[in-house]
Amino acid sequence: MVIAERKPLTDILDKLRPYRSILIAGCGGCMTVGLSGGAREVALMAQEIRLACQALGREIEVFEHMAERQCEPIFLEELIEDIEFVDAVVSLGCGVGVQALAEKFPKTVVLPALDTRFVGMPEKHGVWVERCQACGECIIDQTGGICPIARCSKNLLNGPCGGSQNGWCEVGEGIPCAWSLIYERMARLGEVEKLSSIQAAKNWGKADGPGKVVKGGRSREVGE
Amino acid sequence: MKSGSKLERLWEHGQFTVTAQMLLNGVEDEQLIRQTGKSLAGYVDAMMVPDNQKGRVTLSSLAGAALLTQLGQEAVFHLTCRDRNRIALQSDLMGALALGIHNVVCLSGDHPHLGNRPQAKKVYDLDSIQLIALAHQLREQGLRGGEIAGAHACLIGAVENPFADPFEFRVARLAKKFEAGADFVLTQVVFDLERFQRFMERVRDRGLHKKGKIIASLRPVAPAQVRELSREPGMLIPAQVIEQMEASGRREAGVALCQEYLGILRQTEGISGVHIVFEHWEDVACLVKNAGLVPRPEGLSS
Ligand code: SF4
Numbered sequence: 133m134v135i136a137e138r139k140p141l142t143d144i145l146d147k148l149r150p151y152r153s154i155l156i157a158g159c160g161g162c163m164t165v166g167l168s169g170g171a172r173e174v175a176l177m178a179q180e181i182r183l184a185c186q187a188l189g190r191e192i193e194v195f196e197h198m199a200e201r202q203c204e205p206i207f208l209e210e211l212i213e214d215i216e217f218v219d220a221v222v223s224l225g226c227g228v229g230v231q232a233l234a235e236k237f238p239k240t241v242v243l244p245a246l247d248t249r250f251v252g253m254p255e256k257h258g259v260w261v262e263r264c265q266a267c268g269e270c271i272i273d274q275t276g277g278i279c280p281i282a283r284c285s286k287n288l289l290n291g292p293c294g295g296s297q298n299g300w301c302e303v304g305e306g307i308p309c310a311w312s313l314i315y316e317r318m319a320r321l322g323e324v325e326k327l328s329s330i331q332a333a334k335n336w337g338k339a340d341g342p343g344k345v346v347k348g349g350r351s352r353e354v355g356e
Numbered sequence: 357m358k359s360g361s362k363l364e365r366l367w368e369h370g371q372f373t374v375t376a377q378m379l380l381n382g383v384e385d386e387q388l389i390r391q392t393g394k395s396l397a398g399y400v401d402a403m404m405v406p407d408n409q410k411g412r413v414t415l416s417s418l419a420g421a422a423l424l425t426q427l428g429q430e431a432v433f434h435l436t437c438r439d440r441n442r443i444a445l446q447s448d449l450m451g452a453l454a455l456g457i458h459n460v461v462c463l464s465g466d467h468p469h470l471g472n473r474p475q476a477k478k479v480y481d482l483d484s485i486q487l488i489a490l491a492h493q494l495r496e497q498g499l500r501g502g503e504i505a506g507a508h509a510c511l512i513g514a515v516e517n518p519f520a521d522p523f524e525f526r527v528a529r530l531a532k533k534f535e536a537g538a539d540f541v542l543t544q545v546v547f548d549l550e551r552f553q554r555f556m557e558r559v560r561d562r563g564l565h566k567k568g569k570i571i572a573s574l575r576p577v578a579p580a581q582v583r584e585l586s587r588e589p590g591m592l593i594p595a596q597v598i599e600q601m602e603a604s605g606r607r608e609a610g611v612a613l614c615q616e617y618l619g620i621l622r623q624t625e626g627i628s629g630v631h632i633v634f635e636h637w638e639d640v641a642c643l644v645k646n647a648g649l650v651p652r653p654e655g656l657s658s
């Protein structure tokens with residue numbers, strides 16, 4: 133799922149300065165399970181903004197709304213009438229949600245309240261880790277189901293760099309070295325030999341934006 | 357001969373080579389390169405210029421190698437994948453030859469987060485092995501579009517760190533580098549001799565020392581700096597070595613250790629040369645002289 137983090141309240145208040153009536157829009161998809169933009173976070177942010185504005189002597193009217201999935205225009209239809217009554221929408225969706233809102237409501241200001249970080253999964257409660265960089269051509273069949281693009285700090289495809297020590301990445305302790313994990317897993321699977329063959333240069337053009345996928349059609353291909 | 361490289365000629369004549377590499381600081385790099393390039397003439401066969409080591413901005417390795425070439429010194433430029441995509445990498449490989457530089461060391465490069473421009477966008481379009489393959493393809497097949505093969509006569513180097521993990525995989529990676537087209541491989545600087553010998557045993561078991569040249573690196577370091585150096589990524593300095601050096605406290609302790617290791621490494625089967633990473637060029641001169649490695653052989657005609 134898409135993982136995002138909330139921006140500091142002061143940043144949001146600062147950007148809201150010109151507006152008197154706002155709508156806080158949450159998302160029932162990734163942002164809800166990722167605890168960054170679900171109904172609870174929407175209510176919390178609304179309350180924080182109200183209290184902060186009151187303390188600052190700023191007048192503001194705050195409405196709340198949850199879309200089933202903010203990134204799908206169909207789920208934004210229900211906002212068509214309410215949107216007329218607000219000066220700005222504060223989105224607690226990922227970057228895609230923010231843009232879906234902006235596209236749907238061409239005359240309304242839409243502000244992101246989250247920083248979208250990555251595609252990942254929960255490691256434990258309240259902790260998420262990156263797992264995929266949407267490279268456009270999945271190769272993790274060759275690396276024991278562990279992605280060296282998203283999880284190796286240098287996106288290396290041919291094994292660990294010279295900075296891998298005791299399972300940690302050279303960038304810092306606390307970052308597991310992806311290649312150390314790959315090696316261990318391949319060893320357990322009895323497939324270490326596979327890592328001896330040279331992986332050719334990757335076609336990064338496969339994921340070079342702006343991306344578009346047409347079901348049943350062919351995506352844009354970049355050849356060498 | 358695959359290249360116009362003096363190093364290649366020396367190895368073809370069975371010589372044990374001596375190379376050196378300065379530490380740049382991003383402040384007075386040009387003077388440093390010019391001065392050490394002159395001072396070490398006659399002591400080393402070639403000098404290498406690092407490419408923004410540790411992610412810290414220094415004078416371009418290509419420019420540094422060109423300066424050395426102008427001084428008549430055989431130069432090797434390091435080329436990392438960190439800052440350039442395959443277009444820029446190939447362009448620099450071509451540029452090096454135009455400047456008379458016939459040796460390159462291909463490496464992935466230290467991560468930008470470790471350096472002084474941590475907000476830089478990392479590139480890593482290719483990894484070091486793919487860069488070796490690119491340089492090799494350029495040399496052996498030329499460019500597409502009818503260019504003559506052999507026009508890119510560059511000796512291709514790589515690096516390997518026997519002190520990084522997983523240990524078992526380091527030898528396999530060395531093999532991959534030779535397979536991709538590396539002519540020589542520099543090791544990380546040796547402080548843990550025991551682990552290095554274990555690595556070399558595995559290298560010899562697989563006959564890899566016959567697939568290309570393996571050059572052991574050494575670095576004379578002052579006792580006051582050894583502990584800090586041991587904390588750098590990819591660096592393994594046994595506690596015993598650190599303690600001994602600190603106990604001695606003498607600046608020469610670092611040189612003395614390298615002198616001892618140099619004697620051993622020269623006798624180690626599969627090691628074709630020594631590479632000295634230096635802060636003070638005098639240390640290199642001293643090491644080479646005491647080892648009886650001067651005078652250096654002349655260029656040896658091809
Ligand atoms: S290889 Fe590409 S698609 Fe597969 S997990 Fe990694 S980044 Fe995602």
Ligand code: SF4
Pocket residue numbers: 283284285286287288291292293294295296297300301302303308309310311312
């Ligand atoms: S230490 Fe491991 S994860 Fe970090 S850059 Fe090197 S190979 Fe990648």
